Amino acid sequence: MILYDCHMHSDFSSDCEASMEEQAASAAKKGLKGICFTDHMDLEYPNVKEFNMTFLFDMDEDYARIDKVRKECGIKINKGIEIGLRNEPGVSERVTNGYKELLKRDDIDFVIGATHCLDMIDPYLPGYWQGMTVKEALGKYFTAILENVRNNSYIDTLAHIDYLVRYARIPGGDPDKYEGRGLYKDGENGDIIDEILRFIIDHGIALEINTAGLKYGLGYAHPKDWILRRYRDMGGELITIGSDAHKPEHVAYAFEETCEKLKAFGFREYAVFEKRKPVFFKL
Numbered sequence: 379m380i381l382y383d384c385h386m387h388s389d390f391s392s393d394c395e396a397s398m399e400e401q402a403a404s405a406a407k408k409g410l411k412g413i414c415f416t417d418h419m420d421l422e423y424p425n426v427k428e429f430n431m432t433f434l435f436d437m438d439e440d441y442a443r444i445d446k447v448r449k450e451c452g453i454k455i456n457k458g459i460e461i462g463l464r465n466e467p468g469v470s471e472r473v474t475n476g477y478k479e480l481l482k483r484d485d486i487d488f489v490i491g492a493t494h495c496l497d498m499i500d501p502y503l504p505g506y507w508q509g510m511t512v513k514e515a516l517g518k519y520f521t522a523i524l525e526n527v528r529n530n531s532y533i534d535t536l537a538h539i540d541y542l543v544r545y546a547r548i549p550g551g552d553p554d555k556y557e558g559r560g561l562y563k564d565g566e567n568g569d570i571i572d573e574i575l576r577f578i579i580d581h582g583i584a585l586e587i588n589t590a591g592l593k594y595g596l597g598y599a600h601p602k603d604w605i606l607r608r609y610r611d612m613g614g615e616l617i618t619i620g621s622d623a624h625k626p627e628h629v630a631y632a633f634e635e636t637c638e639k640l641k642a643f644g645f646r647e648y649a650v651f652e653k654r655k656p657v658f659f660k661l
């Protein structure tokens with residue numbers, strides 16, 4: 379069973395309206411033993427104007443709130459953060475230095491390293507997909523992830539490797555429809571994926587299983603099965619699990635079926651990070 383949800387947001391994240399109290403109450407009601415709040419910190423987010431969102435929060439306030447909620451809700455609550463890594467020249471170094479500064483505090487349990495933006499754009503916007511096939515657009519994204527993990531090997535887990543497919547548009551297609559989703563083929567860009575997986579295995583970085591893909595109707599969690607199999611075949615064992623819930627009803631989303639799949643793929647345990655060290659629990 380999966381009893382800890384280690385990726386979720388609260389209203390400290392620009393794109394989430396749920397309070398920590400609501401998220402924690404939902405987790406307790408669903409029988410979880412613990413959760414970790416991982417609010418969004420995306421230094422130099424390039425599309426502040428388009429979304430009127432900064433994706434920044436005050437860690438002192440966030441963690442003080444966690445201390446308060448901990449006392450009230452009766453389950454374990456860890457202190458995490460989801461940082462948005464960047465590979466654009468210039469931006470990359472500034473952002474990495476900024477995170478290293480923020481992460482100097484000693485009360486952090488868990489750091490999720492995500493790649494949300496590249497080429498100075500959030501690929502949630504149709505502009506990213508212009509002039510590229512879905513294979514090229516995903517390949518470019520995977521290359522950015524590879525560069526980001528190489529430059530930020532201090533992260534604890536690598537977030538939602540292939541989540542970008544949620545927003546896949548096709549050249550000349552309707553920008554409001556994600557017609558490119560079906561064009562994400564198993565094994566495509568496999569050489570880059572292998573390099574990412576090899577790097578995280580060699581550097582003790584976990585691979586995140588993010589169940590939000592199921593919530594978005596993709597039919598799979600992130601990463602998709604072929605990447606998960608590859609990771610296991612390469613000797614990868616260290617995994618973290620999170621729903622990426624932005625709403626109380628999505629806490630622990632599809633954890634039962636995800637647990638069965640992980641076991642079928644040969645995984646035996648999952649990690650919950652405490653003070654930046656993995657503690658293992660049986661699946």
Ligand SMILES: [Zn+2]
Pocket residue numbers: 460492494537538
């Ligand atoms: Zn994310």
Ligand SMILES: [Zn+2]
Pocket residue numbers: 385386387460622
């Ligand atoms: Zn998230």
